[in-house]
Amino acid sequence: MSRPVRTTLFWAALAVIIAANIAVALQSLLVLHFWEDEAFNLTVPLNLLEGLGYASDGALSGSTLTPFDPRISTGPSVLLPAAAVIALGIDPVIGARLVPLLYWVLLLAGLWILGRRIGGRWAGLLAVAVPLAFDASALPSPIQGPADLLGEIPAAALLVWALVVLPRRAWIAGLLVGLAVQAKLIALLALPAFAVAVWALAPGTGRARLVATLRRGWLPLVLAGVPTFLVEIAALVTLGPAAFVEHLRDIARFIRSGGQNEAPTTVPEKLARFVDSWHVPVWAVLVAALVGGALIVTALVRSRGIDRDRLALLLAASVGLVAFLGWWSTAAHTPLWVRHPAPGVFAFVPVLAAFTVWAVQALRAARADEVAPPSRRVRGIAVAASLAVAVVAGSAAWGVVQHGVLGVSPVTVATLPAQQETVAELAEWADEADPEWLAAEPWGSAVPIIVMLGAHVGLYDAPAMEDVTRLGFACDEPLAQSGPFIVCAAP
Secondary structure (H helix, E strand, O other): OOHHHHHHHHHHHHHHHHHHHHHHHHHHHHOEOOOHHHHHHHHHHHHHHOOOOOEEOOOOOOOOOEEOOOOOOEOHHHHHHHHHHHOOOOOHHHHHHHHHHHHHHHHHHHHHHHHHHHHOHHHHHHHHHHHHHEOOOOOOOOOOOOOOOOOHHHHHHHHHHHHHHOOOOHHHHHHHHHHHHOOEHHHHHHHHHHHHHHHHHOOOOHHHHHHHHHHHHHHHHHHHHHHHHHHHHHHHHHHOHHHHHHHHHHHHHHHHHOOOOOOOOOHHHHHHHHHOOEOOOHHHHHHHHHHHHHHHHHHHHHOOOOOHHHHHHHHHHHHHHHHHHHHHHHOOOOOOOOOOOHHHHHHHHHHHHHHHHHHHHHHHHHHHHOOOOOOHHHHHHHHHHHHHHHHHHHHHHHHHHHHHHOOOOOOOOOEHHHHHHHHHHHHHHHHHHOOOEEEEOOOOOHHHHHHHHOOEEEEOOOHHHOOOOEEEOOOOOOOEEEOOEEEEOOO
16 A cells, blocks of 8 residues: 555544544533533532532432542542633533543543554554543443543543653653542552553663662652642541541442442453443454454564563553453442443553554564565464454444444433523522522432532432422422422422
């Protein structure tokens, strides 16, 4: 294939990816349902702007204002910028969603840089295509799109940029990892990946390399803990010593339980769910993973070697993905929600995909060095290389087209415009009654409507909500109604 043809294909593919991302971004920001986890997270920046401190409405913690609520696993790296954007006067839902959307842009920019470093522009193109091929929209706990007010994509973006700066500015990488943890607590699982990367970048061998790793790694490790340290100091000052100790216990209980009362899950169930969480057939995912992995291993064995920076990236991505999938698949207390390992998937799978392009390049270089005609074994490697790259690229491209250009989206109970219409129809009652709190009956689609109405949200069965007006779906004497949503007096 001639160079002009390759260039034309590259720019055409890039245009498709850009168009798909724009379509997905607009759909996620303006169309997709503002769901209950997003609404629960939004209570924190809203309360902060009302002068109530860094507190949620505590809908899952007794339905009272709850400073530093352990049930809010999306952290200050997302919610503080959301408060700043809302403070500009932008609609709270749109303003808050702009923050994770900006992180999505940063994620793609970081993956492009890493892909270019690994294998040139085609590797960069493949790296930025993969995130749209991943489908984390399965109910009941979805990531509908990149603008969802959740912490998974921001955490992934921060981890990717930590990989970008790691070779030259390890201390900044450590700080970015710490900020990723304060975007989503599960980002702690990325620490082994960065430890291995720091070791790979260290000079020398044996004991000398270990000493160099410790010298290079202590400051990034300390800085990785700084954001969490500052947040917990703020919690200590806000709560006082006794309540702070209980706050730490609540966090530990939340982590051990996964925050859910679900039936135990198994490793095969988790892995099957992960393989099925792509916008491509299961067989294509398996072929891409198996052949792509074999291709990278073969290239490492047969090529002229790999430089230190690429080795660090390869080890970090491999260890990182294994850490996230390994923990999630073996944690029987966590549900079959692919959202849990999503930060690791968004951050590390695209890097590994980019290495398939490097592997093809390395194998071609190895063949060029051979004096004798290519053997059947070498020709087989070349065929496998082409197949792996074709499957990976085709999978990613189809995911881009299906999820972006074709506008495929998860089935939800409503759209954001429909929710806004409901809020507008209930606004007359809300303006007259001016409720400080409303109780959702039950947890679900009533929660975002309450938050959008400007009231604090609690759960109907909490003791604190005993005498509070309710928003649900059934009522003998409605105070107000819009579609299926009915405002009911406290029983």
